[in-house]
Amino acid sequence: MKRHTLSTRLWHWLNLICVVVLFMSGLTISNAHRRLYWGDWGFAAEQAWLTVPRFPDWTTIPGYYSLAVARDWHILMAWPFALGLLFMWIVMLANRHFKRDIATSRKEWKADAIRHDIVQHLKLNFDHEGGEYNFLQKLAYGLVLGVFLPMMIFTGIAISPGLEPTFGWLVELLGGRQSARSLHFIFAFAIAAFFVVHVVLVILVGPIHQIRDMITGGRER
């Protein structure tokens, strides 16, 4: 069996494109109204819990301010993003990739073991036996696949006024539309943070080898 299955590799690169376009067009949408609120409503500074900085043009899609064009991109890429994640979850459960490689076992949740893992990471020692994911990797991938990415979809649905008659329970569960909008923003930056750490670790471990394996699947083992 290869290190990365074809489904993992296809989804990984599709998801990268989706997340980058969604994030950068999302920054334009953020620029349209830079305040975040909790609850159902909010429109003025006195209700805001955070005023987000203005994102410069070189970080946004399109590369100038156009809420309409940004929404076009956001609306388009939401489809491959959501359907891709659904596909990945079905495959991951069907081929046992999730259970075998990502799900943690109770014995991994011991403080000593976790401390050991953290220390090894800080020493930049990433050698682990058998090519299996260590606890921190499992936790990171599990959080991203199971919480961060799905939450982008759920909070996105909750912001949409056309879906609210059907998904009103979801909006309520998330604490109201403006809370859903705030959470959409928070999880977007959680994904961006994962992206940065992920890329830094790939560079530290060996970028050519790592990227090649995510394209070709790596050696049979």
Added chain:
Amino acid sequence: MKRRNFLVAAGAAFVAGCNKIADTGAGKSLLGAAEKWHETAHRLLTNREALAPEYPRSAISPYFRGNGSTDPQNGDYPRHAGEGFANWHLEVRGLVENPLSLSLDNIRKLPQRTQVTRHDCVEGWSAIGEWTGPQLSLLLEAAGLREEAKFIVFRCADNLNGQDYYESVDLIDAYHPQTIVAHSLNGEPLPIRNGAPLRMRIERQLGYKHAKYLTAIEAVASLDEIGKGQGGYWEDRAGYQWYAGI
């Protein structure tokens, strides 16, 4: 500094690529198609009568923000405002059997619907207010919509950047129970900021659909000949999505 430069260059190249794609014919139609997929999905998932959430009066925002035109100075509007809108008329016209011209008194005497709803601006903010007015379906039934009518166009008194504001919806949203011609906000006549004397409420779509300073309701078979053909002021001017339920 070098890494930042690299990031800037990579970002710029990526954005340039996206702009290129967006500018091609295929890119444009793909972006337009994606909007249509959302609309279709929403229509499949949501019953045509399903209501947007309504709130208790205690949830009403302390004041209601206004965007776009907030104090029109063009044409007859300032005169009407000076007269307290006593001579304002709303026309119902286009593909109807009996065109109507209604005064504000006529409109206030019709059966009314009062709803406390949340207004979501495309920019991202929301405000909650209580709106009162007759359902649009009532006016369309009184005027007798003709078979060929497929869209309802809302004509407005405000001229923004040299173009008259207008909007449009399909018949599903036109006949939706919460689609009302509002004359009151929180129990008072509409403030000028929020569209006095009449504005639309299209509760399952974003704020730019809720046409303010309403002068006429027009039934049409196609949007092609209206404005620049995209179905609304912001759709024509800036490329906003005609289906604003997303």
